[in-house]
Amino acid sequence: MTTISAPAPTRPWKASPKDRLRDVALFLFAIVGTYVVVAVTPMKGKLAYFGLFFIFYMALTAGFQWFTRGSAAAKDAFVNSLVAIGAVVTVIPIASIIVTVVVKGSKGLHMGLLTTDMSMSAPTDPIASGGLLHAITGTLTLVVLALIMSIPIGILTALYLTEIRGSLTRPIQFLVQAMSGVPSIVAGLFILSAVLYPITKGYSGFMGALALTILMIPTVARTSQEVLKLIPNDLREAGVALGGTQWRTVAMIVLPAARSGLITAVILGIARIAGETAPILLLTGGGDRVNPNAFSGSIGSLPYYIWKSFNAGSPEAITRAWAGLLVLMVLVLILFSLARLLGTRKVAR
Amino acid sequence: MSTIAPERAVPTPRELTTEPRFSDKVFRAVVTVGGLSSLIILGLIALFLGYRGFEVLRQEGFKFLTSSDWSISTDDAGNVLESHFGLAAMLVGTILCSIVAVAIALPISVFSALFLNFYAPGWLKKILVTVIDMMAAFPSILFGIWGFLVLMPSVEYWAKLLHHYFGFLPFFKLEPYVVTRSPFVAGVVLAIMIIPIITSVSREIFSQAPLDRIQAAYALGATRWAMIKAVVIPHGKSGVIGGAMLGLGRAMGETVAVYTVLNIVFQVNWQMLLGAGGNVASLIILKFGEASPYEIKALMAAGLILFFLTLIVNALADVIVRATGRSGR
Amino acid sequence: MNDSHESEKENMETTTRPSSLADVANAKVQKAPGTRAMGTGLETRGIHAWFGKNHVLSDINLDFAAGTVTALIGPSGCGKSTFIRTINRMHEFIPGAAMAGEVLLDGRDVYAQGTDVTKIRLQIGMVFQKPNPFPSMTIGENVLSGLKLSQQKVSNKDELLEECLERAGLWNEVKDRLGAHGGSLSGGQQQRLCIARALAVRPQVLLMDEPCSALDPGSTLRIEETIRHLSDTMTIIIVTHNMQQAARVSDYTAFFLSDGGPGQMIEASPTSEIFSRPRDKRTENYVTGRFG
Numbered sequence: 001m002t003t004i005s006a007p008a009p010t011r012p013w014k015a016s017p018k019d020r021l022r023d024v025a026l027f028l029f030a031i032v033g034t035y036v037v038v039a040v041t042p043m044k045g046k047l048a049y050f051g052l053f054f055i056f057y058m059a060l061t062a063g064f065q066w067f068t069r070g071s072a073a074a075k076d077a078f079v080n081s082l083v084a085i086g087a088v089v090t091v092i093p094i095a096s097i098i099v100t101v102v103v104k105g106s107k108g109l110h111m112g113l114l115t116t117d118m119s120m121s122a123p124t125d126p127i128a129s130g131g132l133l134h135a136i137t138g139t140l141t142l143v144v145l146a147l148i149m150s151i152p153i154g155i156l157t158a159l160y161l162t163e164i165r166g167s168l169t170r171p172i173q174f175l176v177q178a179m180s181g182v183p184s185i186v187a188g189l190f191i192l193s194a195v196l197y198p199i200t201k202g203y204s205g206f207m208g209a210l211a212l213t214i215l216m217i218p219t220v221a222r223t224s225q226e227v228l229k230l231i232p233n234d235l236r237e238a239g240v241a242l243g244g245t246q247w248r249t250v251a252m253i254v255l256p257a258a259r260s261g262l263i264t265a266v267i268l269g270i271a272r273i274a275g276e277t278a279p280i281l282l283l284t285g286g287g288d289r290v291n292p293n294a295f296s297g298s299i300g301s302l303p304y305y306i307w308k309s310f311n312a313g314s315p316e317a318i319t320r321a322w323a324g325l326l327v328l329m330v331l332v333l334i335l336f337s338l339a340r341l342l343g344t345r346k347v348a349r
Numbered sequence: 350m351s352t353i354a355p356e357r358a359v360p361t362p363r364e365l366t367t368e369p370r371f372s373d374k375v376f377r378a379v380v381t382v383g384g385l386s387s388l389i390i391l392g393l394i395a396l397f398l399g400y401r402g403f404e405v406l407r408q409e410g411f412k413f414l415t416s417s418d419w420s421i422s423t424d425d426a427g428n429v430l431e432s433h434f435g436l437a438a439m440l441v442g443t444i445l446c447s448i449v450a451v452a453i454a455l456p457i458s459v460f461s462a463l464f465l466n467f468y469a470p471g472w473l474k475k476i477l478v479t480v481i482d483m484m485a486a487f488p489s490i491l492f493g494i495w496g497f498l499v500l501m502p503s504v505e506y507w508a509k510l511l512h513h514y515f516g517f518l519p520f521f522k523l524e525p526y527v528v529t530r531s532p533f534v535a536g537v538v539l540a541i542m543i544i545p546i547i548t549s550v551s552r553e554i555f556s557q558a559p560l561d562r563i564q565a566a567y568a569l570g571a572t573r574w575a576m577i578k579a580v581v582i583p584h585g586k587s588g589v590i591g592g593a594m595l596g597l598g599r600a601m602g603e604t605v606a607v608y609t610v611l612n613i614v615f616q617v618n619w620q621m622l623l624g625a626g627g628n629v630a631s632l633i634i635l636k637f638g639e640a641s642p643y644e645i646k647a648l649m650a651a652g653l654i655l656f657f658l659t660l661i662v663n664a665l666a667d668v669i670v671r672a673t674g675r676s677g678r
Numbered sequence: 679m680n681d682s683h684e685s686e687k688e689n690m691e692t693t694t695r696p697s698s699l700a701d702v703a704n705a706k707v708q709k710a711p712g713t714r715a716m717g718t719g720l721e722t723r724g725i726h727a728w729f730g731k732n733h734v735l736s737d738i739n740l741d742f743a744a745g746t747v748t749a750l751i752g753p754s755g756c757g758k759s760t761f762i763r764t765i766n767r768m769h770e771f772i773p774g775a776a777m778a779g780e781v782l783l784d785g786r787d788v789y790a791q792g793t794d795v796t797k798i799r800l801q802i803g804m805v806f807q808k809p810n811p812f813p814s815m816t817i818g819e820n821v822l823s824g825l826k827l828s829q830q831k832v833s834n835k836d837e838l839l840e841e842c843l844e845r846a847g848l849w850n851e852v853k854d855r856l857g858a859h860g861g862s863l864s865g866g867q868q869q870r871l872c873i874a875r876a877l878a879v880r881p882q883v884l885l886m887d888e889p890c891s892a893l894d895p896g897s898t899l900r901i902e903e904t905i906r907h908l909s910d911t912m913t914i915i916i917v918t919h920n921m922q923q924a925a926r927v928s929d930y931t932a933f934f935l936s937d938g939g940p941g942q943m944i945e946a947s948p949t950s951e952i953f954s955r956p957r958d959k960r961t962e963n964y965v966t967g968r969f970g
Contacts, residue, residue, distance in 0.1 A: 006736060006940075009728045009776035012789040013767065045506065069794050072829040076572035083468055086460020087477065090548060093541045094484045097495050156383020164380050174667055175387040181595070181663035182656065183602025185630045186394065189652040194397040214390055221387070246369070247376035268486070275488020278604035278630070282637060303490050307605070310494055318498075325491055336483050471773070561810040565872070568768060570800035570879060571827035579827055583814035 026064060030056035054085055101325050108323025117300070119289035123309045123317035132327060134290045135305040138205065139331075141294045142284070142301055143270055145209030146216055151266055153213075154220025158265075161221075162228040163236075163250055180218035187214040188279030196283060203285030205294035208301070211279035216269040223268055227261030228254065260342045267339040271332050277303035302328045394656060402650025405643075409434050413650065419615050419636075421644050434647040436629060436654060438617045442532060443628035443658070445621055446607060447600035449536025454544045455593050461544075462551035462589075467573060467581070478552070485545035493609035496538035501610065504534045521621070530612035532626040538606050543596035550592030550670075554585040587669050594666030598659045604630035629655040699965060700954035702925035719744040719913055720765070720802075720883055725779035726940070727760050727769060735760050736940035738779070740932060742883070747905060747914045749924035749949065752934035752964070757941025758917045761934070762885045765915070766802035767795050783882070800828055803881035807888045809868035811860030811875070818856035820871055824879040838878060846874035847904045866897020873904060884908065886916040890923065902927050921965060925953055933961045 015023070033056040038048055058081040066074035113131045121130030157176060161169055191211045200207065231254055239249030255262070280286070285298025286308060302324055309320040369377070406413060416435025423429055461481075465474050508531065515521040558581045566576040607628050613635055614625035627635075633648050640648060720742040727735035735757040742748050750758040763769040765781050767788060781788045788798045811820045821839050825832060832838055839856070843849040848870040852863070860871055869889060876884060886905070890898040905914060905927045918924050924931050931953075932946035945952065945961045956962040 006726055006733060007724070007778040009726070010778050011770070011776050012791070013770040013795065016791050018791070047503065047507065069796075070829070072572050072575060072796065073794070075829075076574040079574040079577075080468065083460045083464040086457050086462075087464040087469070089457050090461040090481060090544050091477065093500075093544075094480055096499060097484075097487070097491060100495060100499050101491070153383055153386045156380050157386060159380045160384025164377060164384070166381065166384075168381075168384065172384050172387060174664070175391055177667050178660055178663050179387045179391060181598045181602070181659050181666075182391075182394070183604065183630055183659055185604040185633050186398070186602065186652050186656045186659075189633065189649055190394045190397055193401040193649055194393060197401075217386065217390070245373045245376075247372045250376070271486040275490060277488065277490045278634060281634060303488065306490055306494070310609070321494060325494060328488060329491060332486055332488065333483065336486050340479065559810075561806060561808055562812060564768065564771070565806065565810045565812070565875075566823075566827055567771065568766065568799055568804040568806075569824035569827050569875065570796040572796055575827040575829070579812060579815075579823065583812075 022064075026060045027057065030060055033060075054081060057081055098329070101322065101329050104319070104322035105324075105326025105329075108319040108326070113323065117288060117290050118305070123312040123320055124314040125316065127316055127319055127323075132302070132305065132324065134288060134300040135302045135324065136327070137290050137292075138284070138287075138299045138301040138304075139274060141205045141299065142209050142212060142280070143274060145206060145294055146212035146273055147266065147270070149209065149213040150216040150220055150269060154217045154265070154269070155224050155262065157217065157221040158224035158228055159250065161225050163246070163254070176218050176221050179214070180222065182214065183278075184211070184215055184276050185278040185282070187211045188282035190214070191279070192282055202296065203283060203298045204296050205284060205291070205299040207283040208280050208299070209294070211283055212273040212276060215276060215279075216273050219269040219272045220265050223265035224258075224262055227258045227265060230261070231257050264339045264342045267335050267342070271335040271339070274331055274335070275303055275328050277307060280304050281307065302331075391660075395653070398649050398653040398656060401646055402653050405434055405647040405650045406653075408432075414440065414654070417615050417617050419632075419647075421641065423641060429641070429643045432643065432647075434644075434650070436632075436651055438615050439627050439629045439632045439651070440654075441617050441619065442611070442626035443601050443630075443655075445532045445619065445626065446535045446539055446611075446628055447597050449533060449621055450539035450543055450600040451593050451597050453537060453540035454547055454596055455589075457540075458544050458547035458592070458596075459551055459589060462548050462555055463577060463581070465548075465552050466555045467577065478549075481545045481548055485549065489542065489603060489606045490609075492538055492542050493606035496534070496541070496606060497609045500538060500541075501529060501534055504537050505529055508533050530610060531621060531623055532611065532618070533621040535607050535610045535626070535628075536621065538610050539600040539603060542603065542606060543599055546599060547589075547592045547596045550595060551585065551589045554588030554592070555581055558584045587672060591666045591668075591670035594662055594669060598662040598666065601628070601662065602630055602655060602659045603628075604634055607631045608634050629658075698953070699921055699925045700950060702922065703928075703950040703953050719746075719784075720915075721782040722761075722765065723780040723782065725761065725764055725781065726777060727757065727764055728774075728776040729772060730774040733940040735764075736942050738943050740943065740946060742913050742915060742930075744882075744913050745909060745911070746929040747909045747916065747927055748930040748932060749928035750915065750917045750932050750934060751919070751921060751924050752941075752944075753936075754919070755941075756934040756936040758934050759887050760941070762804075762887060762915055762917055765883070766799050766804055766885055768799075768804065796828060800824070800879045801881055802883040802885060803876035803879065804885045805869070805872050805876055805887065805889045808892050809865055809872050811863075811868050811871050813859070813861050815860060816857050817852050817860055817863070817871060820860045821874045821878050824875060828879065830879070842874040842877045843871075845877055845904070845908060846870045847900055847907075848874055864897070866893045866900060869893060869897065869901060870904065873901070873908075877908075881912065883913045883915065886914065888917050888919060891919065898923070921953075925949060933958075933964060935960055935964070 030053055034049055034053045037052055037056075058078055061081060062074045062078040065077040108127055110128050110131075112128070114136065115133055116129075116131035117134035118130040119134070157172070160166070161173060161176075188211045191207055191214075195210060196202075196207050235253055235257060236249055239253045240246065244252070280301055280303050284301060284304060286304035287298035287300050289300075291297050291299045306321045306324040306328065309317045309324060409416075412435055414435075415437050416433065417438040418433040418435045421429060421432040421434075461477075465477055469477060511521050511533075562580045562584075563576060566579050571579065608631035611626055611628070611631060613627035613631055615627070616625055618625045629651050633651060636644060636648060722738055722740050725735060725738040726733070738761055740748075750761065752758055760769065764777055765788075769775050769777060777789075783798070783801060787793075788802075812823055815823060818839055819826075821842050822835060840849060840853075843852060848867060851867060852858075852871075855862075860868060863871060869892075873884075873889075890901055893901070902923060905916065908914060909929075916924075916927065928949045930946065931949045933944045933952065933956075934941050935944050936942070945956060945958045947957070952961065953965055956965060
């Protein structure tokens with residue numbers, strides 16, 4: 001094998017230092033232009049800066065390309081800026097939400113937040129009195145109950161769509177999609193009309209969990225279906241060829257192979273329902289004290305606590321609402337990161 | 350030659366029957382029942398809401414959709430003396446808010462999906478996809494309260510600008526000058542909620558644009574934008590529309606975010622900047638607290654209408670997205 | 679392994695089978711390179727290519743005289759396709775790609791700083807392995823799509839359309855249904871449509887990356903005829919696995935080989951020579967079918 005002294009690899013299509021300098025110059029020109037226009041015209045405010053800067057930048061880059069390379073390149077440069085705006089505008093609200101919740105919510109944090117409930121305090125009391133214990137335990141209760149009901153149904157639906165593949169696959173696929181679009185308030189009304197009024201006649205955590213189950217099933221079913229689809233077919237055939245029944249093949253080969261992906265599906269389902277508010281407002285009653293019995297009596301939850309505090313309106317109550325939102329957001333973020341972490345090794349054996 | 354070719358008997362195909370074992374029969378039965386759960390639940394929702402709302406729907410008839418009068422008077426014993434239930438104002442509000450939301454969210458989502466697929470370097474794409482997916486998992490109460498306390502003050506400013514420069518258009522007109530808590534503000538909050546949904550659907554569809562056509566366009570001297578216009582947009586058009594319909598469905602059914610932001614008024618209002626409106630879902634939360642049993646029935650009927658509305662929008666979305674999936678292959 | 683199968687297919691089409699590849703190469707009209715006024719042609723100087731850390735192509739120096747057809751032959755994975763993709767700068771679309779060397783078109787480096795890459799691709803057209811007409815466009819729109827993509831204006835669109843389809847050998851088959859969609863054509867017709875599309879922007883050089891590998895023998899012959907016609911007015915570089923095809927259509931042939939390391943150019947000669955008296959033992963082994 002002849003060894004040839006190869007030259008160093010280069011990437012001549014990447015921007016050269018000169019190109020970068022030009023880009024920076026255009027960027028700076030756009031900033032200067034924005035400042036001048038904001039200073040001399042009545043247009044003011046963050047939005048004016050933001051909007052004008054993009055208009056300047058777009059015009060400068062597109063104009064530059066027009067003179068050096070012609071109209072096609074100018075249009076291309078124009079769209080370059082446009083899609084960048086799209087991405088920036090998409091990300092700004094997320095950043096704003098996270099920053100606001102952290103800044104405002106942290107003011108409502110105190111030592112007793114996770115150890116006391118609101119049975120002895122009102123939302124308008126000073127922040128140091130009362131806490132979130134009832135809301136956190138309540139949310140946990142609701143989520144666990146909803147999990148117990150929705151995991152089997154969701155995974156069975158996914159199994160029907162991937163393993164049985166009967167004549168109803170297409171309609172059921174559609175119905176699962178339709179179910180994921182059911183407004184949460186409608187799920188709440190349904191439980192109200194079908195269970196709470198005719199049977200239990202009183203608020204309870206279980207009622208809330210039933211409504212959350214309806215909302216969680218499609219998320220679990222669709223994500224599980226995606227995961228089960230990734231399990232290679234020869235694994236199934238190997239199971240059946242070894243003389244296993246379909247039931248044993250699914251239970252001992254397919255489901256274990258998809259385990260971490262199924263966990264991801266469940267976690268995404270939890271993230272979907274943990275902050276769901278509308279059906280909780282209709283069905284749980286939102287008590288202020290820790291209620292260990294999920295089947296009778298009103299029960300608190302994070303969304304209900306946030307809602308109640310927010311509507312109480314006083315500065316203390318609003319701070320409580322932000323603190324509740326912070327706890328809820330952290331919960332959702334943790335769940336989401338867990339799902340991501342597991343999801344990256346979805347089909348790992 | 351003399352021998353007559355024996356007539357070839359075509360054998361009748363043997364039937365391949367597999368008699369499943371008992372355990373498999375049970376397994377298939379259980380899974381099928383589980384698979385039918387979505388059908389059962391959706392059917393029960395329609396059945397129960399229809400059953401509870403039937404009385405009101407019969408009494409009000411078509412007026413339930415066309416009038417905007419929502420009032421009930423009872424005597425001291427709690428018997429209903431007179432009642433009028435009409436959803437028109439709320440239906441208009443539902444449509445107005447969700448259309449504003451989609452109109453704002455669609456271009457932004459398409460641009461950011463294009464950015465993610467064709468412009469962003471790999472590391473940035475990875476971060477942004479995670480962040481946007483995470484945003485899709487945020488609870489709506491978070492958007493509602495953030496929208497009310499943080500976004501509204503600045504949207505008011507934009508609303509005033511819109512009124513100032515585009516006031517000659519009927520839906521930007523503002524007769525009594527009340528801009529806070531308008532359908533426009535609610536629409537902006539809903540737009541922020543559905544941008545992640547439309548972005549991820551669009552991103553998925555765009556990433557399936559055929560690579561050989563993309564290369565063909567570049568080889569013909571296309572700029573990136575010319576390539577996108579010639580290959581990616583025709584490929585992804587109907588998928589993006591389907592994604593927008595999914596977002597529309599979500600926006601129509603949203604309760605808490607709209608209730609928090611909107612000033613709910615029973616009056617048909619097409620002026621999106623005026624601080625009056627509401628949607629069906631927020632009406633249910635508003636009236637539920639102090640509703641009499643008869644009014645609850647009216648709310649159930651309203652829920653039924655909302656259920657069918659979102660079902661239709663989702664069905665359309667499904668049909669459109671699937672149609673693209675097939676033609677793309 | 680593949681070639682014996684393909685030459686069988688060829689055999690069904692051609693009535694008299696020439697005794698050897700060298701005879702095939704000699705049978706066609708020979709032409710002197712560089713006699714026409716169409717620029718000075720294309721040169722590559724020390725081309726190397728990498729995918730990430732993987733060095734796939736090493737030190738390719740080739741001259742392509744104007745108005746000639748050059749065939750690049752060699753076993754799979756020897757870097758032929760990568761090489762032609764460095765010529766019109768399609769190489770850089772693969773993440774992690776890198777290169778070294780120069781590609782000189784009329785003496786100017788296509789990789790020089792400040793070069794507009796879209797202009798380069800207009801001068802160096804490309805036809806791909808699989809026919810890839812734009813599905814959303816009609817036949818006519820497909821042919822003229824290059825002009826639309828690069829925002830060029832032409833006054834006589836209909837003339838250009840007819841001329842390009844005529845040169846690609848497709849005009850008679852599609853002239854009555856220019857408004858039909860490109861997908862309604864057969865595979866061979868689609869490939870000729872793609873050639874017509876590449877011609878419409880009037881490139882100096884046409885790169886063809888195994889243009890017949892997805893086609894039936896009949897369509898292959900039509901495309902080969904088209905290539906011979908086109909070579910009167912442009913420089914053509916064709917990658918092929920089919921040595922019969924190389925012998926039939928090309929004036930020059932270059933043999934590429936990878937010995938496990940980066941692909942190298944072993945030998946480049948006039949086509950009749952490379953098939954009759956190859957200078958390198960490895961070339962001989964390949965063209966006589968002893969390996970590959």
